[in-house]
């Protein structure tokens with residue numbers, strides 16, 4: 001059976017090395033519209049995306065390098081060089097966070113984390129459907145207080161979960177190797 005939506009979902013793979021052209025504001029709005037269609041228990045609307053363009057993307061990279069050095073976990077010179085090379089041509093970087101609903105009576109934080117992941121996945125698939133590639137990274141000093149604060153997140157009320165790089169693949173994209181679909185499922189029946 002031919003189904004173009006399914007074909008798009010099946011051909012998505014993450015691509016780290018991307019460059020121009022990046023998505024337009026209209027493209028981004030379409031992808032954000034897909035984020036707000038992710039499963040959302042109790043209508044928390046917890047997704048918080050921060051859009052970063054050049055030259056601010058380069059500034060984020062320099063900040064990540066300095067944060068890691070100050071934390072006593074400096075990036076090696078090679079890692080610094082590869083980070084700078086990765087970010088230099090990137091047309092769009094997105095800071096990803098969700099609003100934490102502390103002690104919510106119906107939605108424990110694990111569900112909030114899952115809703116965030118579902119929203120980001122919808123964004124990734126939407127970008128793929130528009131011909132762009134994405135790459136979710138929790139590098140760039142994600143799990144520090146300094147990076148989310150630098151991006152304007154409130155670290156007590158918002159959980160930062162990394163960055164999404166978005167653009168056009170620099171190299172030919174070959175299909176990713178994937179497991180047999182049935183290797184991740186089993187049937188269950190009551191006795």
Ligand SMILES: Cc1cc2nc3c(=O)[nH]c(=O)nc-3n(C[C@H](O)[C@H](O)[C@H](O)COP(=O)(O)O)c2cc1C
Nearest residue numbers: 012013014015134135136137138139140161162176
């Ligand atoms: C929350 C999250 C964080 C990730 N962080 C990193 C990362 O810091 N570095 C990395 O190499 N891959 C990271 N990945 C994996 C890549 O985004 C990507 O999924 C992986 O390269 C496999 O590609 P695929 O999405 O086509 O299966 C992360 C994935 C997720 C879901």
